[in-house]
Amino acid sequence: MMAKKRVQIILFSESVSANVTPILDSRMQPNEVVFVAITRLQQAVNSASAFIEEIGITTKTVFIDDAWNFNDLLITISALLQYPDKVDYELNISGGNKVLAIAAYEVFKQENLGIFQVNQTSDVVVWLNNPANKGVINLEDHLSIERYFQLQGVAVTHQQTSKISQEAQRLGKRWVKRARHLTKGLALLNHLASTANNLKLCSRRLSSQEYYNAQLQELVGSLEFYHLVTLEKKRLIFSSEEDRAFCNGFWLEEYVFSELDKIARESEYIQDVARGVEVVWDYGNSTVRNELDVVFLANNQLFIIECKARNFLAQRKSGINTIYKMEALLHRLGGKNACGVIASFGNFNVHNKERARLMGLCILEAEKLLDLKKHIFHIMQDVEK
Incomplete structure (x- = not known):
């Protein structure tokens, strides 16, 4: 029959x-x-x-x-x-x-x-x-990140799934462990890396106060050990554009991605994970492009993680802009059931935290990032309730 x-x-x-x-x-x-x-x-x-x-x-x-x-x-x-x-x-x-x-x-x-x-x-x-x-x-769980976005009318033009170097992973984890002690030093390092956006990958000259800053000295010492940076005549010279970007805040994105990659390999919960996901979609007569720091799918549900290495306590406007941007991205890219996470090395003020909570966003500050696996599982469980 x-x-x-x-x-x-x-x-x-x-x-x-x-x-x-x-x-x-x-x-x-x-x-x-x-x-x-x-x-x-x-x-x-x-x-x-x-x-x-x-x-x-x-x-x-x-x-x-x-x-x-x-x-x-x-x-x-x-x-x-x-x-x-x-x-x-x-x-x-x-x-x-x-x-x-x-x-x-x-x-x-x-x-x-x-x-x-x-x-x-x-x-x-x-x-x-x-x-x-x-x-x-x-x-x-057959959906991939690229397929998920395709179903939303969004094209993925580039994404990274490769692992970063062991040295970079070690540095990121060390910096997260010492979050409370390195806040100002990392802010200064990020700033110096941003000023080295030139052919020689050379930062501006450090002031005497900056040069003798104990936090910055600790950071530069670690970077020199792994041959990512050299310090010459009070200027930081980065070994490559990738190393400059790493010091300009990508270290946090790399850390979050490497931790999620471990979770994906050790469990059945996460089906796909990528970083630096570049997406394009049409909006009226124009084309919108965006880059997502870290994206993962778990149980066919989309999670977008925005990684921020700055301190939002002193930048309330910047903090609320990050929250609104994440909410808008979720609405367009993820549909009703997507989840947004902001992984922040610095802290948000209480008003911004409350606004994020009302929008259904999760904020993971430095102390929680150290035990990222536990907190990611908590977020996934909360979404399923």
Whole structure:
């Protein structure tokens, strides 16, 4: 007997995980997908359809102009169920407004067809009608960072996944350990590195007070030991552009990435991690470009980490700008269920911390960065609640 064609009808959601993860799972993968979506989501539907067709699954789309006309919605959904003796239909009810969801549920329930919703925090399929008696399905993690952004209509033009040198990892960890003692020294080092943006990679001349600063001397001593910097005539000369960038704040990004890379290799929680992720998307008639410090996917959920090596206590405006920028990036790049983390070597003032909390952002200051693994797991658990 010929196997039935498998068709998954999806009430389109603005969440990447709700739309796509049940399609990618080997236990649920259909032969065809039918999106039911409101008209304003056409661009998002087009991105999802293009991605799904790339993996060999055909797609169709039914656009709804009026998602509040219950009777018309019943007719529209019913018309999708053709040849029930030859087709195995399942309904993904994760998206759509309540009226559309109820209409679709009634049609599928009356026909005793499979109905499910994706719990978007735990990435588990919840069955609302389960005539085939399928068990609990914890969806497989097949999405990569590049695929995730593609589904959001965003192109990844570059990303780094390679490990940094052991020397750089050691330095970053040492500086995080001595966070309370090196705050001013690191701020000065960052500033000197920024002034060395020239062909000779040479900083401005240090003042006598700067030259004898104990914190800076400790930092420069470590850098000289690893041949990243030389100190000549009260000027820092960096061994390469990469070493200059490292001292100009990239050390924190490198540290966070290396710690997350360890977590990804030691556990099953994180499925993809990258740093220096350059993304591009269209906004009206213009193109927007941005670079994300560290990005990872865990259980098909996106986490964006912004790394800041400055002290925000004395720069309240700079701190709040960082918070607003992160919130805007999450809204555009991650959808409803993405999580934003600000990893800061310095401290935020209490007002900025409260604003970040209200926006659903997590701030990890220097003391927490030392035990990054524990705090990342806490953040992931909080997101799933």
